[in-house]
Amino acid sequence: MEEAGVRAILGAMFRPWICSGWALVLGACGGGDGSAAVSRADGPAERAGANAERRSSLRDDLRRALGGSYDEPLAFVDEHLLARGERAWELHCSACHGLSGRGGTTLARALPVEPGDLADPRRASFFSERAKLWILAEGSAGTPMTGWKEALDERMLIAVLAHMRTLVRPTPAGTEEVGR
Ligand code: HEC
Numbered sequence: 001m002e003e004a005g006v007r008a009i010l011g012a013m014f015r016p017w018i019c020s021g022w023a024l025v026l027g028a029c030g031g032g033d034g035s036a037a038v039s040r041a042d043g044p045a046e047r048a049g050a051n052a053e054r055r056s057s058l059r060d061d062l063r064r065a066l067g068g069s070y071d072e073p074l075a076f077v078d079e080h081l082l083a084r085g086e087r088a089w090e091l092h093c094s095a096c097h098g099l100s101g102r103g104g105t106t107l108a109r110a111l112p113v114e115p116g117d118l119a120d121p122r123r124a125s126f127f128s129e130r131a132k133l134w135i136l137a138e139g140s141a142g143t144p145m146t147g148w149k150e151a152l153d154e155r156m157l158i159a160v161l162a163h164m165r166t167l168v169r170p171t172p173a174g175t176e177e178v179g180r
């Protein structure tokens with residue numbers, strides 16, 4: 001099938017997910033009326049800009065919604081649970097995010113919003129662990145990232161996040177990002 005055709009079908013499939021679920025919790029969808037949602041019809045620059053805007057406004061919303069707990073560390077994950085997290089990642093997440101977390105899979109490239117490189121240390125520290133747990137549970141509005149709380153309990157979600165931390169490339173000395 002033509003790549004554009006695949007995109008059209010995926011776009012139609014994912015549209016109903018947009019703004020579902022968590023808009024109720026935060027009282028907003030992607031920071032308002034969903035205008036930050038990104039479309040494949042835009043050029044790469046517009047898409048990248050709109051996606052950066054959407055991510056920032058999601059982070060602001062999550063900071064407000066989670067308040068003092070935004071930066072709270074997650075529960076400890078032992079080796080056994082970490083191994084289960086890795087298996088869940090392979091099974092449920094790698095089709096879009098790639099085994100290495102860098103994305104770029106065939107499915108990722110066909111999505112209306114492409115998952116970024118989750119192994120990039122700057123990207124990995126953009127959201128706090130609590131914020132990622134929330135995104136993992138509820139999904140990220142305006143993107144094909146759906147919520148997983150029906151499929152995986154909180155312990156497993158935390159285990160998958162622990163596995164994701166093992167994928168992050170080390171930050172070269174002296175290039176740490178300041179703040180989040
Ligand atoms: C259908 C494809 C798809 C699947 C399956 C999927 N994701 Fe995602 N994920 C995405 C997209 C797209 C984004 C949003 C990227 C963005 O905001 O630019 C995302 C965002 C995220 C984020 C937010 C991090 C960030 O910096 O944007 C986390 C954490 C995450 N995914 C983890 C997971 C985990 C863990 C699983 C499996 C349980 C999973 N995803 C399954 C597509 C997917």
